[in-house]
Amino acid sequence: MLPAAPSFAAADGPACLQPGAWTALDADGVRPGAPVAPLVASMAKREVVLLGEQHDDADHHRWQLQMLAALHAQRPDMVIGFEMFPRRVQPVLDRWVAGELSERQFLDQVEWDKVWSMPAELYLPLFHFARLNRVPMVALNVEQGLTRSIATRGWDDVPEAEREGVGRAAEPPSAYVDFLFDIHREHARMRGRGDKEASRDEPAFRNFVESQLAWDRAMAEALVAARDKASSAQGVRRWRSASWVAAMCASATASRISSRRWVRPKSDNCCRWLHRPPARRSSPGWQMRYSRCRSRCARQPRRPGWASAWKTIATACAS
Structure with a gap:
């Protein structure tokens, strides 16, 4: 699902997105000009909704805020997961949402300049939205040192004790490997190696894929854990409510017999x-x-x- 509708110049030319419109990508293919309300209603019924971004694009973050507000209006019992935060800072996120930290204290205690290289101003509206509406924020990621270690040594050579509980990722689709190879080749160019030295068979590329898969797997595990935690909390609330109704009914039954x-x-x-x-x-x-x-x-x-x-x-x- 994209926040704009495409205007295709030519079959082999670049695709442009028309601002202020939507394109739906689903089993029926590409549907330009999709209405917003049904899309939001459909997304609100999903267990997980992914909101993509180009990290340094302010418009993307404005769109994310718009979507969070729309989803929250239909499903207020939501949580928001953030890619940039390692799991160890989860207590800081909890204190921020609870209103216990100032903006400066929050950024200092999550070590923003260390965990993320983008300006905090791009993300602060999202953080304030969660705080204002008391929506739990979830730290989805692992330490960058782990992914760097996998990129250097490979998954198998990283001791299990250093993997932060992350399991082995599934085999990636070939299209994803192609996407990662383009990134790897671009990195090689930036390092001055040239196209000829970048190969799909080299250990550096295999380790790069394993590092990215571990990054993805870690966030997927965190999303599942957050979903299960939210479902469990809702189940406890429902159980307590059901127990109260049962107690009321039991009392009513006894009362009928006596009086x-x-x-x-x-x-x-x-x-x-x-x-x-x-x-x-x-x-x-x-x-x-x-x-x-x-x-x-x-x-x-x-x-x-x-x-x-x-x-x-x-x-x-x-x-």
């Missing part, structure tokens, strides 16, 4: 009129007490989730 009334546990018994024999539920008196009791329960401070869970509890317990 045919539903007495809300640990409350001022404002809901004792909510369970009545079906024949009496249509009476004006029961309806009046039901409305008054429901209103009082919704204002009950001891159970902040009461009003939102009301219909679920009433359906489960009063049937």
Whole structure:
């Protein structure tokens, strides 16, 4: 998915993207001029959404902020992963989101000038968005020393204790190897080696591919861990809510046997009129007490989730 629609000059010529429009790349091919709202709605349903960038392009970072805001509006229980941060600075990211650090303290404690070579001003709007909306930030990467070590020695010659828990990457697609070879060849040119000395069979290129794959694998593992952590937290919240409903229903069942009334546990018994024999539920008196009791329960401070869970509890317990 690209943030602009292409205008193709010629079949073999360069493709240009028209500002202010979208192009969708999917199983149906290239679809210029795709509407934004369905794309955002579709992305919001995904477990992981990747927002690409050219690191030094400010427009890319503005677009990322726009997309984060759009996704957050539809799915506020999101987390944001950042490529530039090694895992060891995760506690600093947590403190930043919690509002415990100033901007200067944050940049100093993540060692920004060491971990990333781009100006912080390009990324600060993204960091402030996460802080403003209390969206967790996740450090996706490993230390640069690990990737440099793999690029120098190869994956197999790096001791497992130095791999930061990263597993062996899967074999890359041939298209990705081609892409990496172009980068490797460009690096060779910059070092003055020339095209003829750059080869796909040389150890330097194999190590470069393994280094990049380890980088990719590390971020993929961090994304999966963040997803699982978020799913687990949501599961705990749902379990607690379900346990509360179950406790309410158990109390209601016991109350029916003894007095045919539903007495809300640990409350001022404002809901004792909510369970009545079906024949009496249509009476004006029961309806009046039901409305008054429901209103009082919704204002009950001891159970902040009461009003939102009301219909679920009433359906489960009063049937």
